[in-house]
Structures are given as C-alpha cells and as structure tokens.
Amino acid sequence: DAGVTQSPTHLIKTRGQQVTLRCSPKSGHDTVSWYQQALGQGPQFIFQYYEEEERQRGNFPDRFSGHQFPNYSSELNVNALLLGDSALYLCASSLSLSPKYFGPGTRLTVT
C-alpha cells in the first residue's frame, strides 16, 4: 500500500515566479492538508481540501492556493514567490476522522 507521495522532491525557483506542487494521498484517504515547514520549525497549516473544496485555511496569503481532483490528489500553487517561501512543503492525507499521515515533502528554494 503506497503511502502519501509528493512531487517534485526538490525544486529551485526565482523570486516572482509561480510554482505548483503535487500530492497523491494514501490509498483510501479522501482529505488532503498542506503544511509549510521552515528550517528548524514545526509544520504550519496552510489549508485542507475535502470533496474538492477548501474546508479550512490557515494564516497564509491568497498567493497560496490549491485544488483537489476527483481522484483526491491535490495541488498547491504559490504565486509571486518570495524568498521567505523557501521551505519544506508537506502534504498530509486522512480519511474523515482518521489520523493524518504525511508525505516526504517537497523542498522549495527561492533565490
């Protein structure tokens, strides 16, 4: 049973550019959450998707947007990248009231 998968593993972008990160949830899971983890910090909640809709959102600007597809996979989009957006982006999946399981993350570097 494949766990949560994320792509790409690493990427480097320039300030002002846009980026799309992808996540496939654990088999059977229908809810996807995205977190940002800065170096040396705990993960911070960005938003959560369920039934293709954003169900909950953390304290992140509108530059951060997402999407969930009918197969429950999800994308995180970040526009107008800032140096401060450099971080590990984690996707977590769950089924309704089940615990969250995290993927390995995508390391984003903004130069």
Added chain:
Amino acid sequence: GENVEQHPSTLSVQEGDSAVIKCTYSDSASNYFPWYKQELGKGPQLIIDIRSNVGEKKDQRIAVTLNKTAKHFSLHITETQPEDSAVYFCAASSHFGAALIFGKGTTLSVSS
C-alpha cells in the same frame, strides 16, 4: 487561536535511558494530541496519539500522558536506542479532521 509550546528544544540521553518531552496547549477546545517523529530528509511519521477522554496511552516503549486540567501532555520513551534519534513534534487539534497546530520540535540524540 491554539498555541502549542514544546520543551526541551534539544535532549541528549544515553542508550537505555528514558526521554521525556513536554507540551502545553492554550485552547481548551483541543481534544486530539498526536506525536510525530521526523528523521532527516523525511516527512513527519505518526508514532502515537491520544484523545482527551483518555489520560494515558502506551505502545511498547512509547507512552503519552494527558492532563486536560493543566493543558499539558507528554511523550515518554523508555529504553532509548540510537534509532530513536530524530526530531519529535507534538501537535494539537480540536478533532481528527481539523488542522494540526505543532510545537517547535525537540531534537533527541541517543548516544551508544
């Protein structure tokens, strides 16, 4: 909103010793408290969790205790092994489906 404080930030123990990591939370509505272990270059791995209707939960060498009155919960690892070395995060949420609010993490080093 919820705030989770975690202590200590670093912890060094000898193999075979016990390790204890403590967290406090601010929102009395929180009722779900998971612990995650994160190894270098990997995503957080759920190691144990507890709900507010339970005071203690054990899984082999790992245990978690919860004091709702004091709003704190702790992770206990007994008979530590070098492979326990990692960063440990506590988290809190109002229920399974809600966003997790994480502490800043504890770097545990187990030396043999």
